[in-house]
Amino acid sequence: MRWLRTREGERRLRPRRGRCRESACGATHVLLPDVCLAGRQAAVEVIGEALLSAEGYRPVAERLGVPAETVRDWRQRFRSRAEAIAAHFLVWARALDGSLDPPVPAGSLVADALEAIGVCTRVASLVLGRRAPWSWVSALTAGGLLAINTNPPWPAPE
Numbered sequence: 001m002r003w004l005r006t007r008e009g010e011r012r013l014r015p016r017r018g019r020c021r022e023s024a025c026g027a028t029h030v031l032l033p034d035v036c037l038a039g040r041q042a043a044v045e046v047i048g049e050a051l052l053s054a055e056g057y058r059p060v061a062e063r064l065g066v067p068a069e070t071v072r073d074w075r076q077r078f079r080s081r082a083e084a085i086a087a088h089f090l091v092w093a094r095a096l097d098g099s100l101d102p103p104v105p106a107g108s109l110v111a112d113a114l115e116a117i118g119v120c121t122r123v124a125s126l127v128l129g130r131r132a133p134w135s136w137v138s139a140l141t142a143g144g145l146l147a148i149n150t151n152p153p154w155p156a157p158e
Contacts (some may be wrong), residue, residue, distance in 0.1 A: 005041055005066060027059065037143050050066075050075065095157035097123045118133055120136070
């Protein structure tokens with residue numbers, strides 16, 4: 001059982017568990033829904049709103065009802081991985097639509113990463129079915145967008 005901060009307030013969440021198929025392992029794993037990211041108490045849409053906002057981290061934190069340090073940490077983690085994030089989502093976008101032209105660079109790594117996420121989530125919704133953009137972000141990174149360890153990296157298209 002865990003609590004998840006959403007735009008509407010706190011919500012109880014009971015993630016499902018699954019048993020590893022490898023006979024030697026047999027461990028159970030938490031199966032997070034696509035509304036959250038691994039190791040985060042806020043819903044992915046709340047984190048996404050903080051990443052998209054041009055305001056300083058204190059006003060954003062106050063509006064979202066999270067500590068200012070949390071918003072600062074989300075932004076720092078995103079900024080530190082912006083290049084890898086952009087590359088990951090562009091690979092997915094091209095896998096879903098081979099005729100897709102790459103987006104024009106926006107001038108900063110963070111802006112490029114956010115643009116790549118936007119392009120990819122639009123393509124994914126058109127090709128695979130409508131879903132909230134930040135839900136796609138969670139699904140396409142296996143909940144690991146802001147994870148501390150991205151080794152092995154996020155899942156790639158096959």
